[in-house]
Amino acid sequence: MPEQTKLLASALSPGPNALSGKSLSVTGLRKSYGGTTVVDGVDMEIAAGEFVTFLGASGSGKTTTLMMLAGFTEPDSGGISVDGRDITRLNPGKRDFGFVFQQYLLFPHMTVAENVAFPLQLRGVSKAEIRRRVGETLEAAGLSKFAGRKPRELSGGQQQRVALCRVLVYRPPIVLMDEPLGALDKKLRDQMQTEIKSIQRELGLTVIYVTHDQEEALVLSDRIAIMKDGRIEQFDTPRALFERPRTPFVADFLGAANFLTGKTEDGGADDCTRVRLDTGGVLTARSHPCVPGQSVRAAVRPGKLRLVGAGEGCCSGTVETAVYVGSLTRITVRLDGAAPGTQPLRIETAIVPPRPGERVCVTADPEDVSVFAATDGG
Ligand SMILES: Nc1ncnc2c1ncn2[C@@H]1O[C@H](COP(=O)(O)OP(=O)(O)O)[C@@H](O)[C@H]1O
Ligand SMILES: [Mg+2]
Incomplete structure (x- = not known):
């Protein structure tokens, strides 16, 4: 693991097993828009600490599925539970999931430190504790010297790292990522893949990741759900998908x-x-x-x-x-x-x-x- 990543993981982890992921269970998830079914009965069991990727062509229903898990899109039917607790109708803020999107969605008028502090403010964490945790996280990510800068004064890779810090700073047990590296060039993407994977392993996070890039899915995932027309064609380990394709x-x-x-x-x-x-x-x-x-x-x-x-x-x-x-x-x-x-x-x-x-x-x-x-x- 690169030194920087190890630091970031250890700064975020207050003790052994303090930050372990949760399991997620999805049954019969469906969504239509104007009579067109875009997610057509998705079932999956995801274990705590597992890295799972939705892989499929554009329009196959990956983002819609992720948005339903996040609570931003309401399913027509089906259920979602976390560690056995039904969260299907729970509002997104109460799910305590972390999200990282392709457009970093950093607040442009806020500094790097203010961006990373934001989720802690939302959760009513004390000022002193916020200062401590933001400081630690930026330090570990090698971003301390940029704390006072605005996002537009950073490179794409640095912005993406800030976006990751902003999610990990509040220690969510489940992190959802939708094509988070899509805007980066190949070299930076490879580097960020290694970082994401290392942090996920080190902290035992459950990650649900969306990409249309096969190589990225293979590098990162414990299991991959191949999506087609709103359905999961096969949900399996990379090796099983290669050696035992079911369709x-x-x-x-x-x-x-x-x-x-x-x-x-x-x-x-x-x-x-x-x-x-x-x-x-x-x-x-x-x-x-x-x-x-x-x-x-x-x-x-x-x-x-x-x-x-x-x-x-x-x-x-x-x-x-x-x-x-x-x-x-x-x-x-x-x-x-x-x-x-x-x-x-x-x-x-x-x-x-x-x-x-x-x-x-x-x-x-x-x-x-x-x-x-x-x-x-x-
Ligand atoms: N809010 C919406 N209203 C109408 N159609 C939508 C909406 N969101 C997604 N869709 C349609 O649902 C299908 C799946 O979209 P999406 O989940 O974004 O796919 P992916 O992320 O795999 O590219 C697409 O055909 C898309 O046009
Ligand atoms: Mg999408």
Whole structure:
């Protein structure tokens, strides 16, 4: 953990476990605007001290969900509770959540110190205590020398750090963040991600974070809720989302999957892990609930397709392109028998790559092959 962050965390933490997060439970949360459902039945259990991220495209309902948790937007139906206590209709000020938004929402007419003091004033903390805690927090964040400045006299990163101090100074057990780093450049964003994660871990805070940036979600989160059209497609650890996507949408959203259409074969003993591809050839998937003879789509990540010698139950094809991108080479392969107009397979390989025009044979380990019913959208 960077020295500055360690200081900030220790200044805010008056003793061991003094600042631990709370658990949050959400059931059947719904919201419509003018007949359009924008949040469509969100259920989730978030443990105390967990870092959870809503990840999804613009318009998928992330902000609306967060605003309902915060109490700024009233749900049409559903319930929210914190450590088992129902807070669905509690007004935002009484929830004691912290919020950090993309627009820092610092008060422009107030100094840095006044901004950080504001939430303590709201909570009726004594003047002397406010002075002490604001001083400590700014000191720990490396912002003491800016205490008397106005926000416009600070850089974007400094402003965002002030916004974070202003939330952490009153020690909320649950912090909600909506694209807080969206306005920062890449380098600063990486640095702030590390800081946020360190503070969250050190203090045991529960954080619910919103972003449309996959990498950011993967770096920060214990679990990620993939949102689509107001619903959670899957709520899981980053690894489970990659290795066990439950829908074609999730398989494709994280890391771009290759989809191969075919039919499951009847292997007897309820085994239909062998998929006979429409192009010819067979791909063996990991075990999954299935019906023999069912039309399916098999999904495999570009990094999980392997090039092997012909005749090993693999799918033959011809290399179309091979582009070296540093540590690996991106190859596209057109399978023999592929219908015109279909996408070639995308493969990433670290071995000496074949050249365009070369004949290859493609396979994958069963563990890396997910199978979905052909009727599953996404
Ligand atoms: N106050 C509102 N009135 C009408 N429509 C809204 C309102 N807030 C959000 N929406 C709509 O709800 C959908 C989800 O929005 P939002 O939750 O902001 O998505 P995200 O944060 O994932 O980009 C969008 O189509 C948006 O236009
Ligand atoms: Mg949003």
